[in-house]
Amino acid sequence: MEVDIQSLSTFNRLADEGATRATAMLAQMTGIEADVEVTKITLLDRADLGEELGDRPFVGVAFDFEGGLVGDTTLVFDEACTGSIVEALPGAGDGEGMVEESVAEIGNIMMSGFIDGWADHLGTTIEHSPPRYLEATGPDVLPEPTDDDQPVFVFKSRIDWPGADLGFYIYMLPGSERLIELMADGAEGGDAIPVDKLSVFDEMTRAGTATAAEHVTAMTGIETEAEVTQISFAKIEDVPKQVGCEPTVGTVVEFTGTPSGTLAILFDEASAMTVAEALLPTDPGGEGLTDAHESAIEELGNVMTSGFIDGWANVLQTSVDHSPPRVVHDMGRAIVDPLAARVGQHQQHAFVIESRMRTADLEFECEILALPDEADLRRALEDLDVARKDETEPDAERIFK
Template sequence: MKLDVNALGTFYRMAREGAGLAAGRLTHMTEVETQVGVTKLNFMRGREIRRDFEDATEKVAVRVKLTGAIEGYSMVVFERENALRVVETLLAESDSDTEIDVEAGEFDEMTESAVTEVGHIMNSGFIDGWADVLETVIDVSTPEFVEGVTAEPFFGEVDETPAEDDLALLFQSSIETVGTEVGFSHYLFPKRESMAALLERLRTSGGIEYDKLDGFDRMAERGAEEVAKTATTLTGIDTSVEIRRLNFVSLEAIPEQVADETLVGVAFEFDGMPSGYLLFLFDEESAHEIVDAMVPMEVDEDGFGEMGTSAIKELGNIMASGFLDGWANVLDTTIDHSTPEFIHDMGAAAVDPVIIQLGENQEFAFVFDTVVMADGREFDCEVYAIPDENDLERALNNLDVDRIEETPTTAEFQELENS
């Protein structure tokens, strides 16, 4: 199975179109204004998909089986409280005398039926949007109501869910109701053979073999392990870095996905095969935690004076080296990166300069969703690794996947002076 950016771009537009239709139908049903939230094409391993459902939060879902141009399963997932709020809104609009106890969180036959109807209409909105973009027909089974607090009820009967270490292409969208606390996520689990046929039909260039992209993800995982080792050595603090998933998103959508809060980070330009940009973004609280962990003395009150800035830049330098030197070793090439540029700005403004530069030559980007753990404290860190599309295709097509486990990924980096 081969992937090319044009085919993935069509899939991305398909997901956005479907999310737009689903949002419109939810608005029509509830008369509550809705908006499309995040839309992503995720390359995720089975263990990470299941982890999303193992957070002890009670969830309900409406699942349908797909046949035709896309085979697999489509599933709309609510947190239990949000599902009951949707039913509560629907009943209020219908002037029903029935009251819903959202806090109790119990479903009876009527509320289960109402949620199933909402989920089915949402699923149909997504699927109709895909069919419109693909100019084809996709058939939908009778909807099934599912609830639980673990992954098993949702995925136990879904053959298309990947095994623990298998990489799968997963569509994920969210819709939010404006001014309320109701929202939900959507997942598409396509059958591999069905997805391969669609990709082949949509492909316009040579493309990247799917196992090479799997290798790219494993390269990043090994690079992350090297980041952790080097950071531990430098700081003396037990540190680990974990890549949860590889997302394929529109460049225009990246600023929309960045949290609307003050962010701290570092940006790099890298040059070689491939070339591109690296961006590490932390929320401000996490950045303060990093400074406290790395600087063994009291620093400026805001934590981002000379010492704080240097600490963040130094950690960014280590992370960049861990990623890029590992890639270079496995690809048997040379990748150099610039000195880190410190970022301390609000939301989208933190990423706009990089997006503007990239937007001159490409429309989409691969983004790593990463969490950094240091000394038992969790740092939320978004890693935007955005290689040049043509460079990435050439580099991965030359990749010998057998080299990934055999090649050392030791990072080489120069420490920054506290100047």
């Protein structure tokens, strides 16, 4: 079955508008003005749901919904937000269970606003269950993963809390079969994306991330593992917001062929220095990030990039080449912003391929961010032979020549 780009754009807009209505209702009830920062549709394994929540404590309000669309939605608050929520509610007291009652009440009203736009668009009724209050750490606040290990479409919105490093999230997990039917309406012509092949491309990306992690281990001796891989669909202006504002070091390349696009390999400063020094034969000398560090990062970025995209070429039976890596050192969003702007010259939304790797032994983390050209990705998926999906082994001679 296929979905068309216009349907993805429409559904992303509905989720964004729903999150905006939900925050407006929060403001109406409590006076708390929050901002919708990012809304995206993500294809990921259910087991990876909520990885961005880390290990912070959260409270949540969960709902089931049915009718024109079926599934479940969870509104997740940083636990530190709950005091402000309770205090802001008219008539709030200090009685036992007040937090639970207040959060459930707000969640119930916010979710009504979130769902209503979908019902209006579909011209049908969508009913949701009474709210279920939850308390947990990190992803445990979300619904339990199912036994089905197939990727699922998830709608995610991140809302920033005013004046604090806090926020809340809306996760919407529609039933895949019904959602794909809705997105497939009108999926004819040149902008259709085959869902099964998009899932295969996701598997290819996971294999590429694992290969890149293996190359980090081989070159540095640092045991590194691929942790999260997902394909998201988001507005161009939301792409840089998916990256933090912390000082970041990495490489950027342009890849050409089928598909074409831009790929960035990004380390936080501490991780960049750790991995670079593992590559250097001697102490680089000097303070902070030196030319020697950057040269090592450039070398590593070149090898990681080749390992990451070679699997695509093998499965797609095409040539995917990349430019020499360009070392970048700036705030994360400042690095990604011009990359997204370049893609935005010819499309309003972008498929964003996000991968992360880390090691338990050291303070080390790396993120891979790929922005393929939409038309080229569509052509690549059209030509993809699903039977070749396991043929992602890269050409070692080409990588290490």
